[in-house]
Each structure stands twice: as structure tokens, then as C-alpha cells.
Amino acid sequence: MRSREPAIGFVSLGCPKAVVDAEHILTRLRAEGYRTVGDYGEADLVIINTCGFIDSAVAESMDAIGEAVQANGRVIVTGCLGSRAQTIRARYPEVLAITGPHDDEAVMAAVHRHLPRPHDPFLDLVPAQGIRLTPAHYAYLKISEGCNHRCRFCIIPALRGPLVSRPLGEIVKEAEALVRAGVREIVIVAQDTSAYGMDLKHRVAFVGGRAVRMSFLELVRELGRLGVWVRLHYVYPYPAVEDILPLLDTEGVLPYLDVPFQHAHPRILQAMLRPAGQVHPLKCIQSWRAIRPDLVIRSTFIVGFPGETEEEFSALLDFVGDAGIDRLGAFSYSPVEGAAANALPDAVPEEIRDERLGRLMQHQAAISAARLAARVGQDYDVLIDAVTDDGLAGRSYAEAPDIDGIIYVQGKGRPGERVRARVTGSDTHDLFATAL
Numbered sequence: 001m002r003s004r005e006p007a008i009g010f011v012s013l014g015c016p017k018a019v020v021d022a023e024h025i026l027t028r029l030r031a032e033g034y035r036t037v038g039d040y041g042e043a044d045l046v047i048i049n050t051c052g053f054i055d056s057a058v059a060e061s062m063d064a065i066g067e068a069v070q071a072n073g074r075v076i077v078t079g080c081l082g083s084r085a086q087t088i089r090a091r092y093p094e095v096l097a098i099t100g101p102h103d104d105e106a107v108m109a110a111v112h113r114h115l116p117r118p119h120d121p122f123l124d125l126v127p128a129q130g131i132r133l134t135p136a137h138y139a140y141l142k143i144s145e146g147c148n149h150r151c152r153f154c155i156i157p158a159l160r161g162p163l164v165s166r167p168l169g170e171i172v173k174e175a176e177a178l179v180r181a182g183v184r185e186i187v188i189v190a191q192d193t194s195a196y197g198m199d200l201k202h203r204v205a206f207v208g209g210r211a212v213r214m215s216f217l218e219l220v221r222e223l224g225r226l227g228v229w230v231r232l233h234y235v236y237p238y239p240a241v242e243d244i245l246p247l248l249d250t251e252g253v254l255p256y257l258d259v260p261f262q263h264a265h266p267r268i269l270q271a272m273l274r275p276a277g278q279v280h281p282l283k284c285i286q287s288w289r290a291i292r293p294d295l296v297i298r299s300t301f302i303v304g305f306p307g308e309t310e311e312e313f314s315a316l317l318d319f320v321g322d323a324g325i326d327r328l329g330a331f332s333y334s335p336v337e338g339a340a341a342n343a344l345p346d347a348v349p350e351e352i353r354d355e356r357l358g359r360l361m362q363h364q365a366a367i368s369a370a371r372l373a374a375r376v377g378q379d380y381d382v383l384i385d386a387v388t389d390d391g392l393a394g395r396s397y398a399e400a401p402d403i404d405g406i407i408y409v410q411g412k413g414r415p416g417e418r419v420r421a422r423v424t425g426s427d428t429h430d431l432f433a434t435a436l
Ligand code: SF4
Pocket: 147, 148, 149, 150, 151, 154, 155, 156, 157, 191, 192, 275
């Protein structure tokens, strides 16, 4: 009989990029014969995959470490906050090891050191697509790590290093394995998706025996051959985006772009040191929509960046309306330890930041409601995420998982199936439809 497999508790916090890191670590753990458990008491050791993006994420990560230390005592910390090892050690000197983000090697070395690997790894227990934390029908796929920009509010380049793109052949192979495993939607993530291949000087790779340049355009072309939905997140308004627009397709790489503009006023964009900060966001969206009228745009914005005046904030409000931003996430600016923006003068008082955030969200709610109302009467393929007591819950090409609204469909279907449905009603963020 096989001896008891060593058990590891795993907690993953943070963004989809952290989810991908977690999936890589979990896959390696399973491949080596470790099992994962959901109970600290049952675990021989606990790994906490942390987030360090903003102060509230740091606090959440610190609390998770504290809880694991108290409940289990044998804790390895990884992820973005792991880059601040001294801060963690000062509060929890007993943690066994601390590694930075995207460092499965160091995590596995720490696991081997503190919980030696079992002798009898049942490699065949690992599915070809690895271990995933998302539902079976969609998955995140990370195409690069790190970032070459220096946005003043962000410490990710310091935490994750410069841009390192994955070889195109490797990305396509991973995507194909996901499709073979039943994934019907692949969400592409990176710090800067449209910069793909710049670090590799767009050199030629071999994909399925074909010579292909490692560039954003060729990446989109290759992913468009997969026969499933592919959704692009974290796209910056570089000129290369216009080149991919004709390739977008509601059966392949979707006409949906997540473009984190963060602001729309040129002075604030320059103060933030945003990538493509010299681009005029409204003209950019108008030229994209002239090529692709069906293009859906999601964006995120920061209000109350140091020095932001009422006029500059109003320009942001106007932009959101004029550009018809379909989906929007917003944050009130908060200083992050180590960020260059902390040294900027003219901090906006907290009550004004919060008030601006409220106004932006209210403004967007009206825009969202109007844009959704305009979709009533149209037919969509809806990918079903869940079956509820009231029917089906899913999304069309215009809604990303987890962050956008839902389409509630009256009809029959199962998670992972696509159902053709006609939109019959709408509210502020969601749609209601009937299967055809
Ligand atoms: S583009 Fe800017 S915000 Fe995004 S990861 Fe790079 S530095 Fe941070």
C-alpha cells in the first residue's frame, strides 16, 4: 500500500497573474506526489501566494500569513508581497521561507527542504493541462512576466522585474492542451499584453513547424486558430492594436479589449508615466471603433492621483461618456509603499478622492445601463457559467468572467456549453435573455 502523501494547504490571493503562478506551483506539487488540502489542521505545511499591489491587498496577505502561522505553524510565503521579505519577517519571523512572484523553482526548493518530496510520484495523476483554479470551461493563460514601464503608482516592475515573454510555441502548446481538456474560453493575461515579444526582438519561432515572428499580431493570429474564445486583457493603446482589430472574431480572439487607461487627461497620464501616455485616449477608441464597431472596451481608472484637479477629473468623466466605455473598474488613488508617486506634491485629500470615485461610478452606472439597454433584441452566443434555480447564468463575447456583468438566460444548458439567446431585458450591469 502507498504511504500517505504529504499534504499542503494552499491559499492564493491577488490578480489573475497570481492565479496562474498558483496553478503552476499546484501542478508541480501534484506532479511530485504532494496532495493539497483545504484544512490547515490536516496540512503538513501551508503555502500562501500573496498580493502586494495596494495597501489593502498587503493587509489581506499579512492577515492570511498570520492565520496560517497560528493555525498550522509551517508556512512558506510566495507572490508579490514576497518581494518584501523583511516586512514579512519583521511580523512573522517563524515563516519557513519567502520567495518573490513567478518563482516556482524557489517555492519547490523550499517545499523539498521542509517537506521532502515523496518517493513514489504518481505522475499520471496530473492532467495534461496541469492543475487549474478556474472552472473547467475557462482558464487564464499568462504570455509574459514583468514589465518595462515605470508607472509612478505601481511597484510591479520592482516586484516582478522587466518584461520576459514566453516563447510563442510554448504558449500555443499550453493553449492547445487547455482546449483538449475542455476549456472553451482562454483569458490572456500579462502585465502588458500588447508588448508581447518586444524583449525577444520579435525573433522567429517555430509553431507547429511554421516559422512565426514572436509579436502581438502573430500571437493573436495563432490564438485565433484554436477554435475557442480567446479574450485579451491588459492591452495598451500601442499602434500594433490597430493591426489586430481585423483579426478579431466572435468565434476566436474576441472583439473585447481590456485596456487599463487609468486616466484620460494628458497631464495626468504623463504624470503617471503611463505606457503610450502621449496617445489621445478618445481618438484612439474612435479609430478602433471605426474599424470594429462591435468592439467592447473594458477599462480601469484611478481617481485622485496626486495633483488631479477638479477640471482634470471632469475630463475623465467626459471621456468615459464620450468613449462609451462598456465596462469600468475604478480605484481611489492610495499610496503604495515604494511607489514613485508617493513623492509627488499636491496629494488629493481622502474625502475628495472618495467623492470623485462615487461620482465616476455613478456616471458609469448610467452609461452601462444605456449601453446594455441598446443590446435588447440582439442575439448572442452565451457561454454558460452556472445553472441556477432561475435558469442559466453566462456571458457573451462582451462580458469577461469574474469582472463584468452576467447574462441570465431562460433555457436549458450546462456549464461550458454555448447557448444562442435573445436579449429581452437589461439593468445597470446585467442582461436577461431567452434561449432560441
Ligand atoms: S504598465 Fe505600469 S501599471 Fe502596468 S505593470 Fe507596468 S508599471 Fe505597473
